[in-house]
Amino acid sequence: MTSPASPSPTTHVLQTALVGNPNCGKTSLFNQLTGSRQKVANYAGVTVERKEGFFSTPQGRPIRVLDLPGAYSLASTSPDEDVTRDVCLGQHRTEKRPELLISVISATNLRLHLRFLLELRQLEVPVIVALNMMDEAKRNGMTIDIAGLEQELGMPIVPVISLNRQGVQPLLEALDRPLPPPPKALAPNADLHAEVRRLLQAYVTDRSAGHARLVDRLDRWFLHPVWGPVILLVVLFVMFQTVFAWAQPLMDALGSGITMLGEFILRPLPDGVLRSLLADGVIAGAGTVIVFLPQILVLFLWILALEESGYLPRAAFLLDRVMALAGLSGRSFIPLLSSFACAIPGIMAARTIQNPRDRLVTILIAPLMTCSARLPVYTLLIGAFIPHKTVLGIFGIQGLVLFGLYALAIVSGIIAARIMTRGVKSEEHPLLLELPPYRRPNLKSLALGLWQRAVMFLSRVGTIIVSLNVLLWGLSSFPLPPAGATGAAIDYSLAGRIGHLMLPIFAPIGFNWQICVSLIPGLAAREVAVSALATVYALGVSEDAASAKLLPLLSSQWSIATALSLLAWYVYAPQCISTLAVMRRETRSMKVVLGATAYLFGLAYVAAFIVYHVARAVTGDA
Numbered sequence: 001m002t003s004p005a006s007p008s009p010t011t012h013v014l015q016t017a018l019v020g021n022p023n024c025g026k027t028s029l030f031n032q033l034t035g036s037r038q039k040v041a042n043y044a045g046v047t048v049e050r051k052e053g054f055f056s057t058p059q060g061r062p063i064r065v066l067d068l069p070g071a072y073s074l075a076s077t078s079p080d081e082d083v084t085r086d087v088c089l090g091q092h093r094t095e096k097r098p099e100l101l102i103s104v105i106s107a108t109n110l111r112l113h114l115r116f117l118l119e120l121r122q123l124e125v126p127v128i129v130a131l132n133m134m135d136e137a138k139r140n141g142m143t144i145d146i147a148g149l150e151q152e153l154g155m156p157i158v159p160v161i162s163l164n165r166q167g168v169q170p171l172l173e174a175l176d177r178p179l180p181p182p183p184k185a186l187a188p189n190a191d192l193h194a195e196v197r198r199l200l201q202a203y204v205t206d207r208s209a210g211h212a213r214l215v216d217r218l219d220r221w222f223l224h225p226v227w228g229p230v231i232l233l234v235v236l237f238v239m240f241q242t243v244f245a246w247a248q249p250l251m252d253a254l255g256s257g258i259t260m261l262g263e264f265i266l267r268p269l270p271d272g273v274l275r276s277l278l279a280d281g282v283i284a285g286a287g288t289v290i291v292f293l294p295q296i297l298v299l300f301l302w303i304l305a306l307e308e309s310g311y312l313p314r315a316a317f318l319l320d321r322v323m324a325l326a327g328l329s330g331r332s333f334i335p336l337l338s339s340f341a342c343a344i345p346g347i348m349a350a351r352t353i354q355n356p357r358d359r360l361v362t363i364l365i366a367p368l369m370t371c372s373a374r375l376p377v378y379t380l381l382i383g384a385f386i387p388h389k390t391v392l393g394i395f396g397i398q399g400l401v402l403f404g405l406y407a408l409a410i411v412s413g414i415i416a417a418r419i420m421t422r423g424v425k426s427e428e429h430p431l432l433l434e435l436p437p438y439r440r441p442n443l444k445s446l447a448l449g450l451w452q453r454a455v456m457f458l459s460r461v462g463t464i465i466v467s468l469n470v471l472l473w474g475l476s477s478f479p480l481p482p483a484g485a486t487g488a489a490i491d492y493s494l495a496g497r498i499g500h501l502m503l504p505i506f507a508p509i510g511f512n513w514q515i516c517v518s519l520i521p522g523l524a525a526r527e528v529a530v531s532a533l534a535t536v537y538a539l540g541v542s543e544d545a546a547s548a549k550l551l552p553l554l555s556s557q558w559s560i561a562t563a564l565s566l567l568a569w570y571v572y573a574p575q576c577i578s579t580l581a582v583m584r585r586e587t588r589s590m591k592v593v594l595g596a597t598a599y600l601f602g603l604a605y606v607a608a609f610i611v612y613h614v615a616r617a618v619t620g621d622a
């Protein structure tokens, strides 16, 4: 990654690294300095890898800065903290030891953060202290004698607010001054806790009691043994209801827009291969997936707001007992929760788990958590087969079914983890989780986060989805049917034949050959199954494909048992190459990847089989 100020090769580039406790604002500071947009959220353990960036000071000094995972001390206990320790001690495989450490500490949590700062003194590397979150400190009525503390610690301290560029200006100016000398190391047997207490007493006046009371009052509700879980359930429930309710009008508008655009593009084209490629391959494929953008954005609006609010670690704390049912600890909660956005960051977040067994099991069940790529498949099938009605006046049945699919995945994950951890005794250690302050989500960063998601989704549609779909279109259009053939052309194509060949395996779970065809490109990425179905069905019908809507087609051609079976398949099937690749990278074991693939496909098949046959018995379908 390069920032606007990539240095010229001849000048010396100062090597620096941001070091500090988790959640003190290192990545926020990194983003302000370098203009990048790395992930920031209000809980410990967001950054799990080092990230590099470049910038220059107001006087033009070129600087390379590393954003490091948060650590509580240099005695690392998990794979993410290893990176920080190795870089600081100069033991990292590829990173040289930084010439300057920028120690980030939060003014609102000095008791914890000063301890790590004191530990850095033994490194004998120059340190500049970025005293972050000065806005909150001021709001809470804290006063800090910066000059006094600076003198005592022997390191320059600059107050910063990492929420905007202006707030980090003091640090930029400090970086223009000559490097400070390395601070003097403390005596090897010094009591760091006692030292921190002394420093706080001498230099900090904390009047944030009122603020602390507010946090306590909120925690009394959110962490309450009965109300806590009730609130969590209500939050999740409302979230899934709104995914349907808020997004629907936008999806309808987007759908009509795409149909109009398609007609506009296709009108001048004569019948033939080009028209079919555009209509059945590109427009039917990309169009059917793009309409899901509003739903994905509503889901992410919730996720981003929850991440920033400080609520997530509280939910993890509440669910510690539920996680114990799975043989795991609350530590696995955030990696698993991240997997609801996408399993890839979820699997990477498992680096924050110290216990290797818990880490592996978390990685293995992360793909079961319902990632956002499943949403198009779920919504399409729910839209086609589940009536758009409400029960008890307010709960949409469609939202309920969606909630049910998420719940099924969670319950399955717990059972799978339970089985995997059976017989292997976990070292019992109590859950130690840092509860961050509550914070009102910042509208600008929410908007920015949503924008990034939208760009990511659309570029996925524009690249992987369209290209796979064009490939599928080719396979479904050629070879052309023999002269005088009567059936649909796709029956004679390569894809049609492959679909028919696969049928004996999938017929017992109610899949038809069209679904079989869509499963193949759907192996690369889940949403592709939707665009692939659109193409296969568009090519199979005689009227103009752009007007052939997938939803009514499915509801008229599939039985509800088939639809439910496919939904069950999608709860489990590991249809995402990138997830498997990240699993391989994080566990460094092909055996784990193959095992995970086998167990997930096995589960998918069994679940689809049961659902199909039960649904047929219930609906009286022949």
Ligand SMILES: Nc1nc2c(ncn2[C@@H]2O[C@H](COP(=O)(O)OP(=O)(O)OP(=O)(O)O)[C@@H](O)[C@H]2O)c(=O)[nH]1
Binding pocket: 020, 021, 022, 023, 024, 025, 026, 027, 028, 029, 039, 040, 041, 042, 043, 044, 045, 046, 047, 048, 068, 069, 070, 071, 132, 133, 134, 135, 136, 160, 161, 162, 163, 308, 439
């Ligand atoms: N009010 C306020 N909030 C801040 C400031 N700097 C960061 N934050 C918030 O603090 C939280 C943590 O920020 P991050 O930048 O993700 O922290 P980090 O140190 O990189 O955390 P890890 O990667 O988990 O170690 C987020 O909610 C930020 O929005 C600040 O100066 N003022």
Ligand SMILES: [Mg+2]
Binding pocket: 026, 027, 028, 039, 046, 047, 068, 069, 070
């Ligand atoms: Mg970070």
